[in-house]
Amino acid sequence: MVVVPGEHVVRAGPTAPVVVGDDGSHVSRAAVHHAAGAAQRAGAEFRVVLVAEDVSPLVYAVAPVPEVELGEYTAAVLHRRGEGLLHELREHHPGLSIQLRFRRGSPAKVLSQESHGAGLLVVGSRGTGRVRDLLRGSTSAALVISSAVPVAVVHDPQVTDGKR
Numbered sequence: 001m002v003v004v005p006g007e008h009v010v011r012a013g014p015t016a017p018v019v020v021g022d023d024g025s026h027v028s029r030a031a032v033h034h035a036a037g038a039a040q041r042a043g044a045e046f047r048v049v050l051v052a053e054d055v056s057p058l059v060y061a062v063a064p065v066p067e068v069e070l071g072e073y074t075a076a077v078l079h080r081r082g083e084g085l086l087h088e089l090r091e092h093h094p095g096l097s098i099q100l101r102f103r104r105g106s107p108a109k110v111l112s113q114e115s116h117g118a119g120l121l122v123v124g125s126r127g128t129g130r131v132r133d134l135l136r137g138s139t140s141a142a143l144v145i146s147s148a149v150p151v152a153v154v155h156d157p158q159v160t161d162g163k164r
Helices: 026-042 057-062 067-092 107-114 130-136 139-146
Strands: 018-022 046-052 098-104 120-124 151-154
Touching: 018 026, 018 107, 026 046, 026 067, 026 120, 026 151, 046 067, 046 107, 067 098, 098 107, 107 139, 120 139, 139 151
Parallel strands: 018 046, 018 120, 046 098, 120 151
Antiparallel strands: none
16 A cells, blocks of 8 residues: 655655665565565665664563663674674665664654655554554554655555465
C-alpha cells in the first residue's frame, strides 16, 4: 500500500532518496528489499535507518541495567545488524548507493525526520509486535497519517502468501 499526501510530491530520484526503516524483523527485511528495488529503479540514493528505541522506565524496574551499558550493547547490536544488512543488500542490489544511519528515539519520529526531502518512505506493516504497538502505537500508522512524503507500507510476506 502506498499513501501519497497532498499535491506537491517529490518523486524518488537522484535528488530525492528512498528511505526505509529496519527493526530486524522479517517484515522489515521485506520492506528493505522493496525499498531497495524502488531506489534502484528510480536511480535514487537508498537510506536505511536502524533505530534504537528509547527504553521505557518499566524495563529498568524489571531488570535494572545501567543506561551506559544498555546504550553500548544496543549500538553494538544495531551495527552488527547493519553490517549484515549492508552485505545482503550489496549482494542482491549491486551498484545501489546505500547509506546506513543509526539513530536513537521513537521509530516514527526518527523516520519522519529522516524522510525530509525524500521521494519515498518505506516501512513494514508490523515489526516488533502487537504488544509494542499497543503500548507505543503503530509506527506505520503514525507515518501514514503524518508524513509529508509518500509512504509505502509493506505487508508481512508470510501472511500475504498464505503461510500464516
